[in-house]
Amino acid sequence: KYGDKGDEVLRLQRRLSAMGYLIGSPDGSYGPGMQLSVRLMQYYNGLEQNGMADVALQKLVYSGQAKLPAHPMLQDGASGENVKKLQQRLHMLGFMIGSADGSYGPATERAVENLQAYFQAQEREELTAEAMAQGTPAAEIKIDASQLATVVNGIADPILLDKFYDESFPDVPGAMQSGAAGEEVKRVQRRLYDLEYLYTSADGGYGPATANAIKEFQKRNKISQSGEADKKTLEKLFSDSAKKALKPYMLKVSIAKQRVYAYAPDANEEYTVLVRTMKCSTGLPATPTPKGTYQASTGPGARWHYFKEFFVWAQYAYYIQGDIMFHSVLYNNKGGSATYGSVHNIGRQASHGCVRLRVEDAKWIYQNCPAKTKIVVS
Numbered sequence: 134k135y136g137d138k139g140d141e142v143l144r145l146q147r148r149l150s151a152m153g154y155l156i157g158s159p160d161g162s163y164g165p166g167m168q169l170s171v172r173l174m175q176y177y178n179g180l181e182q183n184g185m186a187d188v189a190l191q192k193l194v195y196s197g198q199a200k201l202p203a204h205p206m207l208q209d210g211a212s213g214e215n216v217k218k219l220q221q222r223l224h225m226l227g228f229m230i231g232s233a234d235g236s237y238g239p240a241t242e243r244a245v246e247n248l249q250a251y252f253q254a255q256e257r258e259e260l261t262a263e264a265m266a267q268g269t270p271a272a273e274i275k276i277d278a279s280q281l282a283t284v285v286n287g288i289a290d291p292i293l294l295d296k297f298y299d300e301s302f303p304d305v306p307g308a309m310q311s312g313a314a315g316e317e318v319k320r321v322q323r324r325l326y327d328l329e330y331l332y333t334s335a336d337g338g339y340g341p342a343t344a345n346a347i348k349e350f351q352k353r354n355k356i357s358q359s360g361e362a363d364k365k366t367l368e369k370l371f372s373d374s375a376k377k378a379l380k381p382y383m384l385k386v387s388i389a390k391q392r393v394y395a396y397a398p399d400a401n402e403e404y405t406v407l408v409r410t411m412k413c414s415t416g417l418p419a420t421p422t423p424k425g426t427y428q429a430s431t432g433p434g435a436r437w438h439y440f441k442e443f444f445v446w447a448q449y450a451y452y453i454q455g456d457i458m459f460h461s462v463l464y465n466n467k468g469g470s471a472t473y474g475s476v477h478n479i480g481r482q483a484s485h486g487c488v489r490l491r492v493e494d495a496k497w498i499y500q501n502c503p504a505k506t507k508i509v510v511s
Contacts, residue, residue, distance in 0.1 A: 135184065137163040138163065146160070148195065149171075149194065152199065153202050153205050154170050156173075156290065169184065171184050173202065174190065174194065178199055203294075206290055209288075214235065216236065217235035220233035220235070222297065223247075225371065227322075229244030230323055245288065246287045247319070248297060249286070250316060253285065254315060261274050311361070312339060316337065329505045330353075330378045331346040347360050350366070350378075354369050380502070383404035383509070385509045385510075386488055388415050391413055394410055395411070395498075404507075411491070411497075412490075412491065413479065413480075413494075414479055414483040414489035415482055415488055416484050416486040416487070417483065418482065420486045422510055427509075429453055431504060432452060434451060438458075438460060443485075445464060445465060451502065458488070460487055460490070462489060462490070471492070475489060479491060
């Protein structure tokens with residue numbers, strides 16, 4: 134039972150692991166993970182789910198006659214097609230942000246936690262409805278985690294997968310509009326984020342930012358722009374044919390020419406229309422601006438940015454990757470005059486890795502290029 138340790142526990146854990154029931158790795162300690170593993174075994178074999186490995190359960194485990202789960206236990210470190218299948222479904226249904234790579238790491242754990250929170254919310258609603266049906270006033274109903282069947286631990290156990298893959302699971306959330314709140318709203322927000330229409334966290338509140346993101350999605354996908362997540366909008370949003378947001382510009386940085394070029398999309402949605410050419414200062418040979426293709430996940434940063442290692446300021450910080458950014462010429466004092474050297478060196482390599490620009494050009498990027506803008510440095 135819970136709290137026991139030793140070789141007998143270790144032996145049982147190894148057997149449960151081979152059967153696909155063990156959460157974690159065999160360690161000889163009967164802790165929360167082992168208790169939940171035993172409950173899974175009890176669930177699939179029609180036994181009381183008390184988490185205790187009594188003699189009858191152990192006999193069943195070692196008999197070779199116990200029923201096995203329909204889905205494998207998936208947890209940190211797992212890999213392969215089963216993980217990729219799970220990731221693809223989590224991604225499409227609004228629980229995971231990012232691509233399906235078949236490797237069960239932190240992003241997959243967070244996605245599974247999102248799914249578990251979703252199931253917990255459903256369980257709370259059901260328990261609340263039962264209590265109210267029995268005459269308990271809503272204000273007096275208190276539900277704690279011990280009353281919920283789902284545990285938020287980031288592990289895709291077989292029962293969770295049974296529920297997630299069941300035909301009854303809603304592939305598309307119910308219609309909603311401004312003012313809505315809850316786990317279904319979070320699903321919509323994550324999907325909007327993944328398609329690059331929304332850049333705030335999934336807080337579960339359908340406010341102005343979410344409504345604006347829905348409008349942009351509707352416009353891009355040729356749906357009436359109401360800002361409400363109606364049935365038609367949601368069916369499109371949670372489909373393979375949903376179009377990603379089209380960014381207004383793509384930026385190219387030429388180290389050889391010390392220029393930044395801004396391109397707008399043409400009729401074929403290819404970034405070929407040159408709309409702005411900007412002189413810049415990229416990194417010195419000792420501290421070069423890293424070459425590559427980036428998608429500015431942060432984008433606009435501080436209006437005034439202070440470089441504490443150099444004791445200088447710059448305007449309109451826009452993050453390219455890590456601490457590499459576009460920014461204006463330098464200032465010794467916030468709000469003062471730009472330094473002669475930084476102004477004089479525009480058009481030649483002079484920075485510590487960032488891309489330095491005239492104030493008006495740094496401001497243009499800051500105001501016109503949202504997060505997730507594609508940036509090519511070559």
